Amino acid sequence: MKPVVLLLGATSDMGRAVARAYAAQGHPLHLAARDAARLALDAEDLRLRSGVDVWTHPFDVLAEDAASIMTGLAPPPSIVICFVGMMGTDPQLIMRTNYTGPAMVLEAAADFLQRQGGGVLVGVSSVAGDRGRAGNYVYGSAKAGLTAYLSGLRARLHGSKVRVVTVKPGFVHTRMTEGMDLPKALTAQPDEVARAIMEALEQGRDVVYVRPVWRLIMTIIRLLPEPVFKRLRI
Numbered sequence: 001m002k003p004v005v006l007l008l009g010a011t012s013d014m015g016r017a018v019a020r021a022y023a024a025q026g027h028p029l030h031l032a033a034r035d036a037a038r039l040a041l042d043a044e045d046l047r048l049r050s051g052v053d054v055w056t057h058p059f060d061v062l063a064e065d066a067a068s069i070m071t072g073l074a075p076p077p078s079i080v081i082c083f084v085g086m087m088g089t090d091p092q093l094i095m096r097t098n099y100t101g102p103a104m105v106l107e108a109a110a111d112f113l114q115r116q117g118g119g120v121l122v123g124v125s126s127v128a129g130d131r132g133r134a135g136n137y138v139y140g141s142a143k144a145g146l147t148a149y150l151s152g153l154r155a156r157l158h159g160s161k162v163r164v165v166t167v168k169p170g171f172v173h174t175r176m177t178e179g180m181d182l183p184k185a186l187t188a189q190p191d192e193v194a195r196a197i198m199e200a201l202e203q204g205r206d207v208v209y210v211r212p213v214w215r216l217i218m219t220i221i222r223l224l225p226e227p228v229f230k231r232l233r234i
């Protein structure tokens, strides 16, 4: 049997694209998300199109017992990918949804994979976490926390059979960015994110910028001295 994949935040546009791509390759899937009705429709579509087994699970990353998603999954997953995140106006919600929530669940997933003897853990973070910018520093700081968490976890698990991958998508056309005027050359489609994630797993990469140009852009932005950076208001 192909490795079983668990998608956390499976109703996200990126998550749905990844689900389709893994299902097309015959991987059984566990889909976890808050919207049970939407999840059920997606699961049925995946079963019909690809003939794979798909199981659905209610999952809210802000729930006290969110990490309990990692108990009792049968068959057990060996690839776990977390897409959960949000933008918005409530700073506390943004921080909890993009950082503390996912980090606590990924911690449980890492323990689960270690006990199981191996696997891959993927966290979807953001280039916004590479430097706090005037326009979105609350979201950016939460993603910075997630990026740092994933980096530390990767170092802790180095030498074990559990790999940790950080994905920084850059701009992507999804529900989250609907209505935003995004530069075409810098904006990926969800299917492109899916391909990038699957390739990264095959190639054993640690940190993935979906469009490589983002690595260069963020390197330049990180190198700008603070007195210059604060005046740019980018």
Ligand SMILES: NC(=O)c1ccc[n+]([C@@H]2O[C@H](COP(=O)([O-])OP(=O)(O)OC[C@H]3O[C@@H](n4cnc5c(N)ncnc54)[C@H](OP(=O)(O)O)[C@@H]3O)[C@@H](O)[C@H]2O)c1
Pocket: 009, 010, 011, 012, 013, 014, 015, 033, 034, 035, 059, 060, 061, 062, 083, 084, 085, 086, 097, 124, 125, 126, 127, 168, 169, 170, 171, 172, 173, 174, 175, 176, 177
């Ligand atoms: N789009 C971009 O340009 C971009 C760029 C960089 C990084 N990202 C990151 O990529 C990831 C996927 O985002 P997307 O662009 O595909 O947008 P999306 O479709 O809005 O996906 C975000 C997902 O997070 C889920 N979520 C939010 N709060 C949750 C909670 N309390 N518990 C469980 N799930 C929760 C949402 O669930 P519901 O379906 O129930 O609403 C949704 O499925 C996010 O982490 C986002 O921050 C996006």
